[in-house]
Amino acid sequence: DSGVTQTPKHLITATGQRVTLRCSPRSGDLSVYWYQQSLDQGLQFLIQYYNGEERAKGNILERFSAQQFPDLHSELNLSSLELGDSALYFCASSALALSYNEQFFGPGTRLTVL
Amino acid sequence: AQSVTQLGSHVSVSEGALVLLRCNYSSSVPPYLFWYVQYPNQGLQLLLKYTSAATLVKGINGFEAEFKKSETSFHLTKPSAHMSDAAEYFCAVSVSRGGSNYKLTFGKGTLLTVNP
Numbered sequence: 237d238s239g240v241t242q243t244p245k246h247l248i249t250a251t252g253q254r255v256t257l258r259c260s261p262r263s264g265d266l267s268v269y270w271y272q273q274s275l276d277q278g279l280q281f282l283i284q285y286y287n288g289e290e291r292a293k294g295n296i297l298e299r300f301s302a303q304q305f306p307d308l309h310s311e312l313n314l315s316s317l318e319l320g321d322s323a324l325y326f327c328a329s330s331a332l333a334l335s336y337n338e339q340f341f342g343p344g345t346r347l348t349v350l
Numbered sequence: 351a352q353s354v355t356q357l358g359s360h361v362s363v364s365e366g367a368l369v370l371l372r373c374n375y376s377s378s379v380p381p382y383l384f385w386y387v388q389y390p391n392q393g394l395q396l397l398l399k400y401t402s403a404a405t406l407v408k409g410i411n412g413f414e415a416e417f418k419k420s421e422t423s424f425h426l427t428k429p430s431a432h433m434s435d436a437a438e439y440f441c442a443v444s445v446s447r448g449g450s451n452y453k454l455t456f457g458k459g460t461l462l463t464v465n466p
Contacts (some may be wrong), residue, residue, distance in 0.1 A: 341386075
């Protein structure tokens with residue numbers, strides 16, 4: 237158990253819908269990262285937050301947005317969903333925002349868009 | 351931009367045999383390198399990391415990796431495979447820019463199968 241929790245574990249929805257994925261980092265970790273894992277694209281970095289502020293952006297679509305709240309939990313919002321958005325979404329956390337910090341991964345949310 | 355190439359999407363070994371999973375990186379600045387393991391239906395777990403201290407890095411579960419700058423490689427090895435090592439392994443690179451952490455860039459992964 238990494239100490240990172242993600243809810244829900246599974247999510248099935250329809251095209252055009254909007255969903256919210258939630259992540260609680262390990263106690264004391266200030267940095268949260270979101271990744272998308274799919275068969276064709278592999279593991280792709282989406283976005284990073286550090287202590288409530290956006291720190292880095294990766295291959296995140298404009299239909300996707302995220303935020304980190306004062307209690308440090310984070311939410312990833314996916315809207316106007318398409319079939320291709322079906323994937324495993326991971327949240328990770330690290331103590332600080334340093335390149336050599338280990339990132340601890342949550343169990344993931346499996347999103348299926350029908 | 352940094353990148354990682356994992357040679358071999360699938361590696362099969364016999365129980366007790368040497369495990370060798372290959373990873374080559376590309377980075378214009380000194381990298382930090384990581385190996386993660388993903389068991390079925392689970393998140394990623396860190397096996398080991400290279401942060402410019404020792405070039406031979408020992409990790410959990412008997413795994414180790416050697417950073418070779420001249421070959422831009424960070425191959426993962428284990429002397430004797432166990433059935434429980436069957437999983438997908440990801441090599442990742444991170445670089446520092448101005449003291450800030452940036453994304454982990456992952457390789458495509460190598461699925462390790464261990465045969466009895």
